Amino acid sequence: xxxxxxxxxxxxxxxxxxxxxxxxxxxxxxxxxxxxxxxxxxxxxxxxxxxxxxxxxxxxxxxxxxxxxxxxxxxxxxxxxxxxxxxxxxxxxxxxxxxxxxxxxxxxxxxxxxxxxxxxxxxxxxxxxxxxxxxxxxxxxxxxxxxxxxxxxxxxxxxxxxxxxxxxxxxxxxxxxxxxxxxxxxxxxxxxxxxxxxxxxxxxxxxxxxxxxxxxxxxxxxxxxxxxxxxxxxxxxxxxxxxxxxxxxxxxxxxxxxxxxxxxxxxxxxxxxxxxxxxxxxxxxxxxxxxxxxxxxxxxxxxxxxxxxxxxxxxxxxxxxxxxxxxxxxxxxxxxxxxxxxxxxxxxxxxxxxxxxxxxxxxxxxxxxxxxxxxxxxxxxxx
Ligand SMILES: [Zn+2]
Numbered sequence: 143x144x145x146x147x148x149x150x151x152x153x154x155x156x157x158x159x160x161x162x163x164x165x166x167x168x169x170x171x172x173x174x175x176x177x178x179x180x181x182x183x184x185x186x187x188x189x190x191x192x193x194x195x196x197x198x199x200x201x202x203x204x205x206x207x208x209x210x211x212x213x214x215x216x217x218x219x220x221x222x223x224x225x226x227x228x229x230x231x232x233x234x235x236x237x238x239x240x241x242x243x244x245x246x247x248x249x250x251x252x253x254x255x256x257x258x259x260x261x262x263x264x265x266x267x268x269x270x271x272x273x274x275x276x277x278x279x280x281x282x283x284x285x286x287x288x289x290x291x292x293x294x295x296x297x298x299x300x301x302x303x304x305x306x307x308x309x310x311x312x313x314x315x316x317x318x319x320x321x322x323x324x325x326x327x328x329x330x331x332x333x334x335x336x337x338x339x340x341x342x343x344x345x346x347x348x349x350x351x352x353x354x355x356x357x358x359x360x361x362x363x364x365x366x367x368x369x370x371x372x373x374x375x376x377x378x379x380x381x382x383x384x385x386x387x388x389x390x391x392x393x394x395x396x397x398x399x400x401x402x403x404x405x406x407x408x409x410x411x412x413x414x415x416x417x418x419x420x421x422x423x424x425x426x427x428x429x430x431x432x433x434x435x436x437x438x439x440x441x442x443x444x445x446x447x448x449x450x451x452x453x454x455x456x457x458x459x460x461x462x463x464x465x466x467x468x469x470x471x472x473x474x475x476x477x478x479x480x481x482x483x484x485x486x487x488x489x490x491x492x493x494x495x496x497x498x499x500x501x502x503x504x505x506x507x508x509x510x511x512x513x514x515x516x517x518x519x520x521x522x523x524x525x
Contacts, residue, residue: 157357224276249285257286310344320362364424378442380429407471409463417503
């Protein structure tokens with residue numbers, strides 16, 4: 143995840159997760175993925191949205207009716223240069239409409255009747271003169287989604303049921319992320335590759351619903367809350383509500399940590415290099431969501447966006463200290479600073495101020511890489 147995601151501002155008139163309606167959407171082992179949802183769960187979702195006044199049946203029905211309308215499937219073809227060239231301007235609309243009426247009215251790939259668009263069976267790119275692709279026998283109806291995921295720019299598309307714009311809301315309503323950072327992580331795990339700004343925009347819904355009466359959403363007020371810090375068998379560290387029962391293999395590293403503290407630690411990777419990390423509490427993933435098959439620490443990840451120019455896919459990597467050796471750790475309060483205390487037979491004990499650390503980690507200087515030195519971290523109150 144890019145580190146430029148701002149920490150979410152909490153407004154005083156907004157609800158926290160504890161204040162909000164817990165069963166906005168029925169939970170029954172759905173996990174993160176919508177493709178395994180039953181018709182009953184979809185029904186319950188819409189019914190609940192109506193029940194809480196998020197929309198009326200009339201509004202939702204109007205939306206569906208609009209998407210059933212095969213708007214412009216004919217005119218988009220009739221107005222294309224290739225069709226006009228082949229059939230003559232006066233004939234094109236009649237030929238196109240005869241074709242349209244003779245169709246089944248369902249997406250050629252998935253069978254949907256919603257958002258149908260005319261699409262070329264044999265793509266334009268396969269023709270030397272692209273206008274030659276425009277002939278009526280080469281046309282089929284596809285829904286918008288199936289049409290879009292055929293494009294080469296959407297290689298990873300179609301692996302889930304919903305489009306990205308719908309999934310943004312599905313994740314918000316169903317998983318109910320408590321922070322914007324976790325919301326972005328959920329979207330990444332879901333498979334979204336668009337820029338963070340899309341999630342930040344969608345997150346506005348969380349703010350709006352948290353002001354509803356009763357509150358339909360809760361946004362974590364990190365700095366006013368305490369957390370237990372948990373380390374999992376993967377090495378990943380997450381935060382959870384104070385006193386949470388831990389599953390096997392998970393260890394409570396700290397209890398009742400104020401949300402304005404930083405977790406600072408030194409960890410060593412497989413290359414035996416030591417790095418210093420500092421995680422503000424609001425940046426540490428919560429492990430309190432129902433993620434189905436995914437482990438509770440699934441959100442302890444960092445995200446690197448895809449490089450579309452170089453054709454590199456997005457990269458999701460686990461946060462340190464996953465798959466690393468955690469050497470030492472300390473909590474740092476806002477009015478504290480970190481120093482290294484270097485123990486050495488020749489030099490005695492020496493204090494060295496810690497370099498500014500980030501959530502990406504800072505490689506320690508050579509003297510601290512030397513394994514003969516004992517590394518300690520201690521916090522010192524500034525005067
Ligand atoms: Zn389709």
